[in-house]
Amino acid sequence: FVQHIRTLLKPHGRAAVVAPDNVLFEGGAGETIRRKLMHECDVHTLLRLPTGLFYAQGVKANVIFFDRKPASETPWTKKLWIYDLRTNQHFTLKTNPLKREDLDEFVRLYNPVNRHDRRATWSPENPDGRWRVYDFDELVARDKASLDIFWLKDESLADADNLPPPEVIAQEIVDDLEAALEQFRLIAADLQGNMEAA
Known part of the structure; x- marks a missing residue:
């Protein structure tokens, strides 16, 4: 599906695709498609969402943002910015649904006017920052070029008092x-x- 959308885009066309987690990490054809996508497109942003928003309950979703680029010998993806709206967030379909204002920080950090002027909120000094950048070399060096990346400590796993x-x-x-x-x-x-x- 992601590959099909890429082929439909004209050069410099932009896409935001909702995909389940397995698209980010599965091997075989999945790895081939991720590597090809990062080479032929500028895969610049990944929004990690809570479960049950686009798929059945329990299925984790992501939004992958990329721009189609003309043919090139070198990969177009230079940096992938990831925003984690999943870890330590508790949304439900009825009692605590995701609201537009829950996305305000992401939209501000995404910086649609000039996304090349982004600033990470994560750093070694601020390990709870939800906005982090990874270089292309870091991404392709990962096992199967996996984009299933998380860095925030899940408090519910560490301390039952945080449930x-x-x-x-x-x-x-x-x-x-x-x-x-x-x-x-x-x-x-x-x-x-x-x-x-x-």
Whole structure:
């Protein structure tokens, strides 16, 4: 799908593609496509989103921003900026949905007027910064050229005191079960339709 979008773009065309996590790290054809995409396009930004926004509950999504470029012997991607809106963030579909203002910091840091004038919020002195940059050489040196990159410490794994309140956890479980039930209803309806058509 990402490869298809790239082929549809004219030179200097821009795209923002929603993709599940496996697109960022799977080997084989996935690795080949990532390497080719970074060579033929300026893959400049990755927004890591919480689960359940674009796909089924439990599926983590990302938005990959890239610009198609003319043919070149050298890769067009020089730096990839990553914003982590996932780690230590607790959004639910019903009780705490993602709102537009939750994206304000990303939009400001993205700096659409001049994205070459970006400034990272992460540094060794500020390890909680959500906005970090990686050079092309760092990216292709990673196993399978994986773009599944995270650096923030997940507080829920380190300290049970940082878990959301029980009522939030209970509501997240209810939301997940309702979403799963709805998916199974759709599958059952499709199966029933296929049986009737046969």
